[in-house]
Amino acid sequence: MSEATITEVVKDKVYCLHNPLQLDGRLSAYPKLARGWSTSNCYVVKEPEGAYMLDTGYFAHQQSVIAQLDQVLDRSTPLTLFPLRITEYMSVGNALAISRTFNVRECYATTIDALLWLDLEISSPNRKLPDIDSKVLRGELMLDPSGCGRRSMVAFNAPIRLLNTAWMYDEVGKILFSSDMFTHVWSDKAEGPWLIAGDDGVTSNAFVRAFLLNTGFWWLEGARCAPLRRNLRRVFETYDIEMICPGYGAILKGREAVKKQFDVMDAILSDLDRSKVRPRYIRRDLLR
Amino acid sequence: MSNMSPLLTSKRPMPREIGSGVWWLGDCLGQLYNGKIYHGYNAAHMVVGTTAALLSDTGHPKDFPVIEKHIEYVLARNSGVPLKYLFLTHQETPHSGGLGRLLARFPELEVIGDVSDYHLAFPQFEHRMRFLGEGEAIQLGGREFQIVEPVVRDLRTSNWGFDTKTRCLFPGDGFAYSHYHWDGHCGMVAEEAISLDLVDVCAVFQERALFWTTFVDMERYVERMEWQMKELGVRLVAPSHGLPVTDLERTWPEIRKGLLAGAGKFDDMVKAAPEVEARTS
Numbered sequence: 318m319s320e321a322t323i324t325e326v327v328k329d330k331v332y333c334l335h336n337p338l339q340l341d342g343r344l345s346a347y348p349k350l351a352r353g354w355s356t357s358n359c360y361v362v363k364e365p366e367g368a369y370m371l372d373t374g375y376f377a378h379q380q381s382v383i384a385q386l387d388q389v390l391d392r393s394t395p396l397t398l399f400p401l402r403i404t405e406y407m408s409v410g411n412a413l414a415i416s417r418t419f420n421v422r423e424c425y426a427t428t429i430d431a432l433l434w435l436d437l438e439i440s441s442p443n444r445k446l447p448d449i450d451s452k453v454l455r456g457e458l459m460l461d462p463s464g465c466g467r468r469s470m471v472a473f474n475a476p477i478r479l480l481n482t483a484w485m486y487d488e489v490g491k492i493l494f495s496s497d498m499f500t501h502v503w504s505d506k507a508e509g510p511w512l513i514a515g516d517d518g519v520t521s522n523a524f525v526r527a528f529l530l531n532t533g534f535w536w537l538e539g540a541r542c543a544p545l546r547r548n549l550r551r552v553f554e555t556y557d558i559e560m561i562c563p564g565y566g567a568i569l570k571g572r573e574a575v576k577k578q579f580d581v582m583d584a585i586l587s588d589l590d591r592s593k594v595r596p597r598y599i600r601r602d603l604l605r
Numbered sequence: 606m607s608n609m610s611p612l613l614t615s616k617r618p619m620p621r622e623i624g625s626g627v628w629w630l631g632d633c634l635g636q637l638y639n640g641k642i643y644h645g646y647n648a649a650h651m652v653v654g655t656t657a658a659l660l661s662d663t664g665h666p667k668d669f670p671v672i673e674k675h676i677e678y679v680l681a682r683n684s685g686v687p688l689k690y691l692f693l694t695h696q697e698t699p700h701s702g703g704l705g706r707l708l709a710r711f712p713e714l715e716v717i718g719d720v721s722d723y724h725l726a727f728p729q730f731e732h733r734m735r736f737l738g739e740g741e742a743i744q745l746g747g748r749e750f751q752i753v754e755p756v757v758r759d760l761r762t763s764n765w766g767f768d769t770k771t772r773c774l775f776p777g778d779g780f781a782y783s784h785y786h787w788d789g790h791c792g793m794v795a796e797e798a799i800s801l802d803l804v805d806v807c808a809v810f811q812e813r814a815l816f817w818t819t820f821v822d823m824e825r826y827v828e829r830m831e832w833q834m835k836e837l838g839v840r841l842v843a844p845s846h847g848l849p850v851t852d853l854e855r856t857w858p859e860i861r862k863g864l865l866a867g868a869g870k871f872d873d874m875v876k877a878a879p880e881v882e883a884r885t886s
Contacts, residue, residue, distance in 0.1 A: 338725070343720075343722070343724060344722060345721045345722050345760045345762040349761070357725075376726055376727065377725040377726070378725075404697040404814070405696070405697065405698070406698065406722060406725065407725075410725075410726060430635075433665070433666075433667040436666050436667065437702050437726070438705070439705040439729075478816055479759070479816070479817060480697065480816075481814065531761070533760060533761055535758075535761070536818075536820070540820040540821045540822075541821075541868075541869075542820070544820070544872035544873070545820065548872075548873075591822065596821065596822035598756075598825040598829045600754070601754065601755055601758060601764075
C-alpha cells in the first residue's frame with residue numbers, strides 16, 4: 318500500500334509502522350461522521366538482543382506490515398508480541414503471519430492462552446499453531462526487551478478503557494503507548510502527518526469531548542469520573558512522558574503537548590462527572 | 606431428521622435447542638479472575654426458519670471446529686434450509702472472529718448488521734457484507750430476525766437481535782456472566798444452574814468487556830433493558846457469554862443484581878490483579 322509509512326520515533330529504538338485507514342463511517346474506532354484518513358499504528362520497540370511489537374495490525378495490511386517489519390528488524394531477532402487489545406482485530410490481525418515469518422518467542426495478553434486469541438485465519442484451525450510462549454499481562458508488569466536490564470518498560474491496565482486494554486511506558490523514549498486513547502488526531506490526507514510536534518491544531522475540550530462521546534466512550538456522560546481522573550493523573554505523574562504513541566492517528570510529541578492532552582482529558586472528565594451531569598441512558602448513535 | 610448424536614462438548618449435550626428453532630452452539634473458555642478460572646461461553650446461536658437459517662455470532666475462533674459441527678448437526682435436522690445469514694452483535698473476536706472460516710465454509714452465507722471493521726479484518730469477503738440497521742429485519746420463513754437496540758454495548762457499532770417466533774433476544778454481551786465449571790454448569794440454562802451466583806459471575810465480564818458499566822449509573826441501563834424486554838415481549842434470552850435464560854421472571858432479578866453490583870469494583874486500575882499464570886482447566 319503506497320501510503321504505508323514508517324516513523325523512526327526514537328533512533329534505532331522505536332518505530333511506528335503506519336498503515337492508512339480511510340474514515341468513511343465504517344471504522345468502529347472513529348465517529349460515524351468522521352471523514353478523512355487515519356492510520357493503524359503498530360510499534361516496534363527494539364534492542365540488539367530482542368524486540369517487542371505492540372499490536373500487529375489489520376489483516377488487510379498484512380503484506381505491508383511484514384514488509385515494514387523487514388525494514389526495521391532482522392528476522393532472527395527474538396520478538397515478543399503485545400496485542401494491547403486482545404479481542405480486537407487491529408491488535409491481533411497479523412500475529413500468526415508475523416509469527417511464521419519472524420522469530421516470535423512470546424505473546425503477552427490480558428487473557429490466558431494468548432495463542433487461542435490470535436488464530437483468525439481462514440485455513441484449517443486444526444493445524445499446529447506456532448511454538449510461542451503465552452504470557453499473562455495483568456496488573457503492572459515490568460518488562461525489558463534487552464533481557465539484560467538495559468531497557469526498562471512497564472505495561473499496565475489502561476486507566477480508562479472500553480474493552481480489555483493495556484498501555485505501556487518506555488523509559489528510554491519517554492513514550493506512553495496509549496492504544497485506543499488519544500487517537501483523535503487524524504488528517505485530510507492519507508499521508509498524514511503522523512507525527513506532530515507541539516500543537517496538533519485540533520485538541521480542545523470541545524473537540525476531544527465530541528470525539529470520545531461519539532466513539533467508544535459514549536458512557537462517560539454522567540459517569541463516576543473521579544476514579545478515572547485519579548488513575549489518569551497517576552499515569553501522568555508516575556511516568557515522565559514526552560510522547561504519546563496511540564494505536565490510531567498521529568503521534569503527539571513534546572512535553573507541553575503531552576501535558577495538554579492530559580489536561581484536556583481531565584477537564585472533560587471533570588465536566589462529564591455525575592456531580593455536574595445527570596446520569597442517563599445513552600442510546601447508540603446519539604450524536605453529541 | 607438426522608441420526609447424528611448431539612456432540613458432547615460438555616456434560617449437557619450441545620448444540621442445544623433452547624426454543625423452537627433456536628439453537629445454542631459453542632464451547633466454554635476459561636477466564637482468569639480473582640485467581641480462579643471461571644468458565645464462560647462465547648456462544649453462537651442458530652435461528653432456523655422454513656426458508657433460511659441465520660447464525661448469530663460466530664463464537665470464539667478457537668471454537669470453529671465445534672461450531673461447524675454444531676451447525677452441520679442443526680442443518681441436518683432441517684433438511685433443505687440453507688444457512689444464509691450471519692448476524693454479528695459486534696466486532697470483538699470472540700463474537701465475530703470465525704467470520705472468515707464460516708464464509709469460506711458456507712458459500713451462500715452473507716454477513717448482515719453493522720459490518721464496520723470487517724472489510725479490514727476479512728477484506729476478501731467484503732462483497733458478502735451488507736449494512737443493516739436497527740429496525741430492519743431478515744425473513745427466515747415463518748419467523749423474522751430483527752435488529753434491535755443494543756442497550757449494553759461493547760463498541761460504537763454493537764447491535765442486538767430478536768427472533769419474532771420465540772420472542773428470543775440475542776443481546777451479545779448484554780447478559781454477560783460466566784459459570785462454574787466445577788459445579789457442572791457447562792451446557793445448562795440459567796435456571797438449571799442452581800448454585801450460580803450471578804453477582805459473582807457478572808464480575809468477570811465487568812472487568813474485561815464491560816469495565817464501563819462499573820462507572821455509569823447502571824440503573825438507567827437496566828431500566829432500559831426492562832423497557833425493551835417488555836416492549837418486545839421477550840420470553841427467552843440467548844446471550845453470548847451467559848447461560849441462556851428461559852424463565853425471565855425467575856432469573857432476571859438475579860441478573861439485575863449482578864449488573865448493578867459492579868459499581869466501584871475496578872476503580873483502582875492497579876488493583877485489578879497481578880495474577881499468576883494459569884491455564885484453562
